Amino acid sequence: MIRMFRQLAIAGLLLPFAAYTPASTQHGLPDKVQQSLKASKIASESLSLVTLPLNAPGRPTFFNADVSVNPASTMKLVTTYAALELLGPSHQWKTEFYADGPLKNGVLHGNLLLKGGGDPKLNLEKLWLLLRDLRAYGVRQVTGDLILDRSHFIQPRLPVFDDDGGDIDKPYLVAPDALLVNLNALRLITRNQDGKVQVVVEPPIASIRIDNRVKPLKPGKCPAWPDVRYNTVKQFDGTTVIVSGSLAEGCRTQSYLAPLDHQSYIAGAVRAIWAELDGSILGQDHLGEVPKNARLLASAWSPDLTEIIRDINKYSNNTMARQLYLSLGAQFRTAADGDDAMAAQRVIRQWLARKGITAPHLVMENGSGLSRDERVSARELAKILEAAWKGPYAAEFVSSLPLVATDGTMRKRLKRTVMAGEAHIKTGTLNNVRAIAGYSRDRNGNSWAVVAILNHPKPWGASAILDQVLLDLYRQPATP
Incomplete structure (x- = not known):
């Protein structure tokens, strides 16, 4: 019922929008891309392709450009670009320890409270430093409980996604949480x-x-x-x-x-590191909210958003992307929003409208692409990439994408080809999806936005098809 309500609400929002049609288009696929499709026994109708020249004249390509497709992890480009502009490149998240009782001779007579602010990258090293600050403050023993405040997000009720069937302990399936520690791994x-x-x-x-x-x-x-x-x-x-x-x-x-729920993992990690620091907590673990009269003992800030989106896009981190998506919702939440995922989708759609980008096919569930319901068209995603290229944070955004044949999810692809180091490309992979989206240079040194998304029940050999798209784009006619 909840999913149906979401889809109906989204459909209602989309009715006023109309698809953009360019004046000059190239409808046919390049010959070598067609040959790659045929070699993999994949019909051309399964591929959506758009290329847009960004800084020099060129003939754009639009093939199946207005078909609603599952973009897999290339959806992270929408989430991270929106976050850069809406939250700002220097945005940070805060995690805090509080006490609700007096501290005397190293003994905290009361509860120790840990409040999460949605940090996507609160790793074990940062948690150790935070607990070390607590020891430096003079805390050695806690007579009360360890209380975990995870109230920062209003969590959506979304279906559990498992592309491989049954293996729910894989780290890439970890759900977001206001108090996420070490990606729960x-x-x-x-x-x-x-x-x-x-x-x-x-x-x-x-x-x-x-x-x-x-x-x-x-x-x-x-x-x-x-x-x-x-x-x-x-x-x-x-x-x-x-x-x-x-x-x-x-x-x-x-x-x-990642076999533990968030509460068990957080509490277990805090107690394990605290014990290594010769500290003890005598009480139990439970959830709660920090009272207004609690006293702040120690706090830690996350890295800047610029570093966060690099981790998300370079390594296609689903949990961090979902964490960022909910952070957008929490930042701009209104009383009318049912949860932070709905708030994030509303905010992103309004932000795109202010840019003059209509996206009738865009459906965002969790912002990571790890979804059967998320949708976009190749034209819409390409227009978003074009806007990012022209935006104030273009350098930060482009550098967050994997560099072909060099790092991230593209480090092993197109090695020893003319494309090595020539493109920043985000990849997307689900059982029935293969996708690339990002920025590529041609042999004339001109830059292009490129989106190629393949939806097919058996996308075997699809990586070679998408790589051929980049190779063909590189071989633009030489300019005088």
């Missing part, structure tokens, strides 16, 4: 040292138990992908990680899991 390190297999978990949360079933092997060549598997069993009194497989002596491997 556990790092499990397995190593065979002197014929004995050890498994270490970071952070060392007390509710995580390790069932080590890894068989030690004799010394040998360490494979790129060791035969070590991690499975979780959730029980009433904690979570057990079963580690199985085999590992040769002298070898090691690591993996990341």
